[in-house]
Amino acid sequence: MSRSDHLDSETRITSVKEIAARSASRTACLVQLRGPQMGRRFELAQTALAVGRDPGSDIVLESDSVSRRHARFEPSELGHRVRDNKSTNGTYLNDVLVQGEASLRSGDYIQVGEAIFKYLSGDNIELAYHEEIYRLTIEDGLTHIPNKRALTDFLDREFARARRHGRPLVVIMMDLDHFKRINDDFGHLMGDYVLRELAKLAKARIRHEEMFARYGGEEFCAVMPETDLAGGLAFAEDFRALIEGHHFEFEGNQVRVTMSFGVAVIDDSMTRVEAAVLAADENLYRAKRAGRNRVVS
Numbered sequence: 001m002s003r004s005d006h007l008d009s010e011t012r013i014t015s016v017k018e019i020a021a022r023s024a025s026r027t028a029c030l031v032q033l034r035g036p037q038m039g040r041r042f043e044l045a046q047t048a049l050a051v052g053r054d055p056g057s058d059i060v061l062e063s064d065s066v067s068r069r070h071a072r073f074e075p076s077e078l079g080h081r082v083r084d085n086k087s088t089n090g091t092y093l094n095d096v097l098v099q100g101e102a103s104l105r106s107g108d109y110i111q112v113g114e115a116i117f118k119y120l121s122g123d124n125i126e127l128a129y130h131e132e133i134y135r136l137t138i139e140d141g142l143t144h145i146p147n148k149r150a151l152t153d154f155l156d157r158e159f160a161r162a163r164r165h166g167r168p169l170v171v172i173m174m175d176l177d178h179f180k181r182i183n184d185d186f187g188h189l190m191g192d193y194v195l196r197e198l199a200k201l202a203k204a205r206i207r208h209e210e211m212f213a214r215y216g217g218e219e220f221c222a223v224m225p226e227t228d229l230a231g232g233l234a235f236a237e238d239f240r241a242l243i244e245g246h247h248f249e250f251e252g253n254q255v256r257v258t259m260s261f262g263v264a265v266i267d268d269s270m271t272r273v274e275a276a277v278l279a280a281d282e283n284l285y286r287a288k289r290a291g292r293n294r295v296v297s
Contacts, residue, residue: 028080028106028121030073031132033141035061035115039133042117044080049073051112052085065089065188066113073104079121080104089113089189090251095196097251114188116141140214142192143199151213151221158225159273162266169266170232172222173280174239177258177292179218186253193250194257201242205235221277229265229297236261236295244293258293260284265297 030042030049042049042059051059052070061070067087074081083101084091091098092111104110106121106128120128138150146154155171162169176182176194183191195218202212206222215221224232243259262284266276287296 027125030117030119033116033118039136041129044073046075061113061115063113070112082110143196143214145199146211146213148215154211155223155273158223167226168228170224170227171264171276171280172232172236173262173284174220175260175284176218177260182255186255190250190253194248197248232263233295233297236263240295260287260292261295262287263295263297
C-alpha cells in the first residue's frame with residue numbers, strides 16, 4: 001500500500017474551515033439574564049461548569065428551586081451542551097425540559113430554578129455580550145418583552161406627541177388575578193411559565209407602533225397611540241377573554257388564569273404622563289374591587 005493510500009484509509013483530513021468552526025463554537029460564555037448576578041458573564045472553557053446550590057459549584061444559585069448539584073455545562077465536539085443532574089425541578093432549554101443532555105446553540109436560553117442564562121458563542125462573542133447587556137436595560141429577562149424603563153421612555157415620547165398634535169392615546173394597566181395563589185399552589189416555575197405564556201399571547205396581538213411591557217411582578221401595561229377609548233376597551237376585553245379561555249399547562253399541571261384591566265385615554269386635564277398611568281391604575285383597582293376578571297374605564 002502506498003503512503004497516499006494509507007492516509008486515505010486511516011487519516012481523516014480536517015479542513016481549515018472546520019478547524020475554524022470548532023474554534024469559534026468553543027469560544028462561548030453564559031450571560032445571566034435573571035437572578036441576583038444579573039448581567040454577569042461566565043466563560044465556558046474546555047472544562048465542565050457546575051451549577052447548583054452547593055457552595056462548591058462554579059455558579060452558585062441559592063434558591064430552594066435549585067438542587068445542590070443541579071446541572072453541568074460541558075464542552076462537546078462542536079460546541080457545548082447542558083446536562084441535567086437528575087435535579088428535582090429540572091433544567092429547561094428554550095422552555096423545554098432537558099431530558100438527560102442537550103446541545104447548545106448561540107442564543108439559547110437555559111433556566112435553572114428561577115435563574116435564566118443565555119448561551120453565546122462564535123467569532124463576535126464580545127459584541128454579542130455587550131449587546132446582551134444593553135438589552136438587559138430595556139428588556140425583561142423572563143418574558144423578553146420591554147421592561148418598565150423602556151415603557152417609561154416610550155410613554156414619555158407618545159404622551160408628548162399626542163398632546164402636541166391633539167391625537168388620542170390609550171394606556172391600559174393590567175394585573176393577573178390571584179397570582180400569588182398560583183405560585184403557592186404550583187411553585188414559582190409554574191408562575192414563570194404563566195408570565196412567559198401571557199407575554200407570547202400579547203406579542204401576537206400588539207401592533208408595531210404600540211407597546212406591551214412588564215410593569216413589575218404580575219402587572220403589565222399597554223400603550224396604544226392613535227387609539228381612542230372604544231379601541232382600547234375592545235383590545236382589553238378581547239385580551240381578557242383570550243387569557244380566560246387559554247389552556248395554561250406546565251409539566252402536567254393545569255391552571256386557570258384570569259386578568260383585570262384598567263383603561264384610560266389622555267385628555268386635556270392631563271399635563272403630565274403620570275396622570276395617564278394613575279388614571280389607568282385607579283381603574284385597574286376598581287376592576288379588582290368589583291370582582292376581578294373584568295375591564296374598567
